[in-house]
Amino acid sequence: MSIKGNLPKVALVTLLVVITAAIMLGCLSAAQTVPQEERWGIYALDLETQAVELLYTSASAISTVRLDDDGDTFVFSQMIDGDNNEATEICTVRIDGQGFTRLTDNAFWDVYPVWSPDGSQIAFLSFRQTDLDIHVMDADGSNERLLYNSGFHDADIDWQGDKVVFTSNSRIWIMNSDGTQPVQVTNPPRAGEWGNANLPFGDYDPRLSPDGSRIVFERLEGDDSPHGNYNLFIINSDGTGETRLTDSGFSQGLASWSHSGEKLIYIVATIGEAGKFDAYMMNADGTDNHNITPGYFPASFLVHEAIFSTDDSSIFFIGEWWK
Numbered sequence: 001m002s003i004k005g006n007l008p009k010v011a012l013v014t015l016l017v018v019i020t021a022a023i024m025l026g027c028l029s030a031a032q033t034v035p036q037e038e039r040w041g042i043y044a045l046d047l048e049t050q051a052v053e054l055l056y057t058s059a060s061a062i063s064t065v066r067l068d069d070d071g072d073t074f075v076f077s078q079m080i081d082g083d084n085n086e087a088t089e090i091c092t093v094r095i096d097g098q099g100f101t102r103l104t105d106n107a108f109w110d111v112y113p114v115w116s117p118d119g120s121q122i123a124f125l126s127f128r129q130t131d132l133d134i135h136v137m138d139a140d141g142s143n144e145r146l147l148y149n150s151g152f153h154d155a156d157i158d159w160q161g162d163k164v165v166f167t168s169n170s171r172i173w174i175m176n177s178d179g180t181q182p183v184q185v186t187n188p189p190r191a192g193e194w195g196n197a198n199l200p201f202g203d204y205d206p207r208l209s210p211d212g213s214r215i216v217f218e219r220l221e222g223d224d225s226p227h228g229n230y231n232l233f234i235i236n237s238d239g240t241g242e243t244r245l246t247d248s249g250f251s252q253g254l255a256s257w258s259h260s261g262e263k264l265i266y267i268v269a270t271i272g273e274a275g276k277f278d279a280y281m282m283n284a285d286g287t288d289n290h291n292i293t294p295g296y297f298p299a300s301f302l303v304h305e306a307i308f309s310t311d312d313s314s315i316f317f318i319g320e321w322w323k
Contacts, residue, residue, distance in 0.1 A: 005095035032296040036321055042074060042093075043319045044309070045279075047192065050102055050294045055316070056097040061089075062318050064305065065286050066113045068119040071310035075113045075122055076318075085109040086288035090124050090141075099249070103141030115139075116177070123147060123157055123164065134179070136167060147239075148179040160208035163237065165215055170202020172217055174237060185239045195223035203233075205253050210261045213237055216245075216284075218253030218266075227270045245286035252280070254305050256310045265292075265306045265315060279317060 002201040033287055034043075035054040040055040060079040067074055072095050074196075079087045080102065090104045090113045094181050104110045109127040116123070123136045128146075131153045137144035148154060148166075156167040162177045170191045175182040190201035199220055206217040222229030229249035245264075246252070248271075255266035265281045268291070282289035293303060293316075306317035 010127065032318070034301055035296060039321050039323075041319050042076070043096075043317050045294070045317065047292070047314060047317050050296075052297075054097075055095065056093050057098070060285075061088075061320075063112075065307065065316060065318055066313050067095070067307055067310070067316060068115045069117060069310075070119060073099075073119075074316070075115055077111045077113060077124075085111075085127070090122065090137075092139075095277055096221060101141075103137065105142075105177070110135075112155065112157055114157050116159055117161060123159055125155060125157065134164070148175065148182065150182070156205045157301070158207045160210065161212040163208065163212055164204040165208055165237075167204050167206065169201075170200050170204070170220075172203045172206045172215060174215070183239075185215065185237070186217070186235060186242070188220075196226060197228035198226060199228060204230075207253070207255050207256055208237070210259055212314070214284075216257065216264055218255065218257045222249055223308040224249075225270065225272060227273075232266060232286075243286075245282065250276075256305075256307045257284075258308045259310055263308070263312065265308065267303060267305060276303075277304065277320075279303050279306045279315065 002306050019155050034052055034159050036057040037057040040058045040062045041054050044053045049157050063077050065074050065076040073092055075092050077088050078091050086107050086109055088109055088111050089102055090110050093100045111125050112123040113122050113195045118138055121136055125132045132155055133149040135149045136147040150168045150171050154166050154168050158165050163174055164177050165174045171184055173184040174180050174185050186203045188203045193201045200279055201220050203219050205264045206215045218230040218232050220228045220230050228251050230252050232245040250268050251270040252268045255264050262284055264284055268276050268278050268280055278291050278293040300322045302320045302322055304318040306315045308315055
């Protein structure tokens with residue numbers, strides 16, 4: 001007996017719709033997987049379709065990925081020929097995963113690279129003497145030189161227009177892109193005081209808005225968790241108008257601006273003691289704050305840092321497959 005010959009027309013249509021939907025769902029489910037090669041990778045996530053693509057992969061740790069303003073080349077740091085800080089070097093690769101180039105090759109800790117606005121230079125942190133200082137080099141790795149040394153650890157750099165923001169002494173600072181006229185922007189409570197968390201109380205990871213008028217950063221406000229209880233803030237570049245964006249106290253940060261200046265994306269690493277490593281997005285005023293990590297991402301796949309594509313339709317992020 002055939003199914004078709006024994007079902008009324010309405011039931012047949014319904015069955016066909018169900019079968020078609022099941023087939024389509026199966027295809028979608030098959031597509032909604034995270035590609036994996038090595039332990040670490042740079043990935044692209046389409047914010048509309050939720051499709052993810054592996055662009056570059058490495059067996060060694062990757063950190064601090066940034067995209068140039070042309071939208072065609074990443075700069076990042078990667079461990080090469082070792083698994084300690086001194087093995088971390090500055091590298092570039094095209095957005096299609098081709099053309100990998102190692103820019104630094106030394107026995108120092110080189111980390112946290114950022115493009116100059118015109119793509120001709122790269123600023124980065126290097127531990128050459130007694131602390132981390134801000135260095136700069138041409139985009140091909142030549143003409144490397146010291147840009148700024150405060151006498152303390154300088155960290156968390158970002159570059160927009162003719163200004164560079166950074167962290168020093170657990171406070172946010174801003175200076176000219178030639179390393180002159182550093183000015184303290186924030187003065188958080190208990191700045192530099194050590195508690196039970198992984199860093200001292202204070203402000204970290206500043207990012208300038210695309211027009212350079214505002215800075216987003218995270219502030220360590222509590223140490224109930226050893227990972228730190230952080231919240232996100234925005235402040236004008238002249239130090240006025242500090243505004244709280246979150247009040248959750250998660251271990252969260254590494255916020256990045258959309259190119260429109262309307263959205264922020266950031267990482268929630270832990271909530272209490274529970275590891276998350278999820279990407280969140282919100283409006284620049286703190287509204288519509290939500291988790292954008294696709295549900296099909298397995299628990300063993302960690303999102304470490306995310307940035308927007310040049311048209312804000314996708315995000316690029318560092319992913320790690322946990323052992």
